[in-house]
Amino acid sequence: MTDGIGSPERTPEIVDLVGKPINEIKGEIIHKGKAKLVYRTTEESVMLMEFMDDATAFDGKKKGSISSKGMYNSHISAAIMRYLNQCGINTHFLEQMEDRFQLVRPLDMLPVEVVIRNLAAGSLARRLGFDEGDSLERPILEFYFKSDELGDPWLNRYHIRALDLCSDDEIVRLEEDSWRINAMLREYFLDRDLELIDFKLEYGRAADGALVLGDEITPDTCRLWDISSRDKLDKDRFRHDMGEVEEAYQEVYRRVAWED
Amino acid sequence: MTDGIGSPERTPEIVDLVGKPINEIKGEIIHKGKAKLVYRTTEESVMLMEFMDDATAFDGKKKGSISSKGMYNSHISAAIMRYLNQCGINTHFLEQMEDRFQLVRPLDMLPVEVVIRNLAAGSLARRLGFDEGDSLERPILEFYFKSDELGDPWLNRYHIRALDLCSDDEIVRLEEDSWRINAMLREYFLDRDLELIDFKLEYGRAADGALVLGDEITPDTCRLWDISSRDKLDKDRFRHDMGEVEEAYQEVYRRVAWED
Numbered sequence: 001m002t003d004g005i006g007s008p009e010r011t012p013e014i015v016d017l018v019g020k021p022i023n024e025i026k027g028e029i030i031h032k033g034k035a036k037l038v039y040r041t042t043e044e045s046v047m048l049m050e051f052m053d054d055a056t057a058f059d060g061k062k063k064g065s066i067s068s069k070g071m072y073n074s075h076i077s078a079a080i081m082r083y084l085n086q087c088g089i090n091t092h093f094l095e096q097m098e099d100r101f102q103l104v105r106p107l108d109m110l111p112v113e114v115v116i117r118n119l120a121a122g123s124l125a126r127r128l129g130f131d132e133g134d135s136l137e138r139p140i141l142e143f144y145f146k147s148d149e150l151g152d153p154w155l156n157r158y159h160i161r162a163l164d165l166c167s168d169d170e171i172v173r174l175e176e177d178s179w180r181i182n183a184m185l186r187e188y189f190l191d192r193d194l195e196l197i198d199f200k201l202e203y204g205r206a207a208d209g210a211l212v213l214g215d216e217i218t219p220d221t222c223r224l225w226d227i228s229s230r231d232k233l234d235k236d237r238f239r240h241d242m243g244e245v246e247e248a249y250q251e252v253y254r255r256v257a258w259e260d
Numbered sequence: 261m262t263d264g265i266g267s268p269e270r271t272p273e274i275v276d277l278v279g280k281p282i283n284e285i286k287g288e289i290i291h292k293g294k295a296k297l298v299y300r301t302t303e304e305s306v307m308l309m310e311f312m313d314d315a316t317a318f319d320g321k322k323k324g325s326i327s328s329k330g331m332y333n334s335h336i337s338a339a340i341m342r343y344l345n346q347c348g349i350n351t352h353f354l355e356q357m358e359d360r361f362q363l364v365r366p367l368d369m370l371p372v373e374v375v376i377r378n379l380a381a382g383s384l385a386r387r388l389g390f391d392e393g394d395s396l397e398r399p400i401l402e403f404y405f406k407s408d409e410l411g412d413p414w415l416n417r418y419h420i421r422a423l424d425l426c427s428d429d430e431i432v433r434l435e436e437d438s439w440r441i442n443a444m445l446r447e448y449f450l451d452r453d454l455e456l457i458d459f460k461l462e463y464g465r466a467a468d469g470a471l472v473l474g475d476e477i478t479p480d481t482c483r484l485w486d487i488s489s490r491d492k493l494d495k496d497r498f499r500h501d502m503g504e505v506e507e508a509y510q511e512v513y514r515r516v517a518w519e520d
Contacts, residue, residue: 140418158400
């Protein structure tokens, strides 16, 4: 594995941080997610992201832990973000560090999640009467409001404007970028014998106001099925107690991150 | 009350039907809604719609009856559809008949409801954390899938296309027409000291494929508040057991339909 290739801005500050042990650069925690922590570093323009083994599902009602998930996910997301950077998508990813840590750009995260669905699965299938794995006449893009208190309710672009969560231009940009990323990711996973069923994206504003892809792209945020066996290689194995959960993450890690 | 003014197509067939007693023109029932029945007539191009006193709420979980509601709603909807016809909106409305019956054009109804919200109320307020009556940065348009089995789930334009419920052009048309209707209705109700909080529209395809506004516009499908007292003059009085339910429908009837 050779880290750092494809990263858009390997500034002297980043090179300096990469050479140091995690404990020397890790500052205060500025964000606690369900499966990730974000820390300040000694550089103002660089954050440190830690991927945890914690796993949650059903709006946090189900909680658990998946052995080594943090390490697998960090490397999987690093590989995919590097690929997207190379394809011209602005992502927060800077450098993979040891184990489960990465350097990322600081972003002011939008309180909006984008979900793209290529096949019917999960809540979409239940809500609209599809069977799991049904093909769709066309892929679907959905917005959700990131609010634990409200249970991440659905949004359309009118709700986003009514709540003033982002501008009209940003909504157009979110949709356009997410569709481009979907096309790139479908091809990327297909090359690794994985079908991208659906996935979630989160964006933030960089210091200059530009929208930048943040968060992670991993089996926690994507449904990924083996192209031949249709085996699920994602968090659905944890959600629905299907067994071989760690093995699924490891298998995606093997197909995605080993070649780097 | 002078019926028939503003109706776009007073053909000889309609004139003929208008002169006859309901029992002579009423054919088989072709649609049973929760609060309306649609019958064939002796003319293929004209349907008879009956407004019932039945009232339901919360996806049919609450059932009841509101005395004289059918008559009030038929006349209220007739007055408003005539106004919209005059404003250049294609509606299914042809003629108000006696009591609770109207003549309408046959439509192949779309399985999609359009909801427009000018102020926060009801499910929107609950879902997104608004207080009842909160103003919105901008009005909201929502689509819902008319499916009793699925509990009328929310849709965005991608779901509509994925389910192939209508074309891209029709989605654009639904949005544009509904926004135009909102502007017309807000003014119309304001002239009658009523604030239009939110409302539902249903459209269908006429024989020539054109989208035409169908269903009804009444206190069953609109939230209407008195402009000064903020009293609710709509089905929320039935939903939430607020009392003076019939009186609310009668008051809207008085303000809307008497002047016709």
